[in-house]
Amino acid sequence: MERVQTISSEAVEDVTKLFDEQRKLSVKLADTDMKLMEFEIIYSLIVPKNEREKNAKLIQGLRDKEWKKALEKANGNEIEAISFYLA
Numbered sequence: 541m542e543r544v545q546t547i548s549s550e551a552v553e554d555v556t557k558l559f560d561e562q563r564k565l566s567v568k569l570a571d572t573d574m575k576l577m578e579f580e581i582i583y584s585l586i587v588p589k590n591e592r593e594k595n596a597k598l599i600q601g602l603r604d605k606e607w608k609k610a611l612e613k614a615n616g617n618e619i620e621a622i623s624f625y626l627a
Contacts, residue, residue: 614620
């Protein structure tokens with residue numbers, strides 16, 4: 541014997557809202573990716589290569605410094621440090 545389960549209209553509404561939120565987030569992320577891609581193309585066309593390399597090293601240094609701070613704050617716990625680093 542097959543068992544049929546009914547789904548309440550509230551559950552359907554909740555799932556529909558969840559999908560709508562995910563759809564909106566996906567559109568927003570796609571838009572952000574396009575803007576980033578546009579920036580990268582324009583940046584590479586306008587800024588000389590040696591300047592881009594210099595900036596990349598500077599940014600990497602700052603990221604390394606912030607990661608070390610986050611790791612110290614998290615007492616060496618890398619998982620916890622991620623939340624501090626991204627905050």
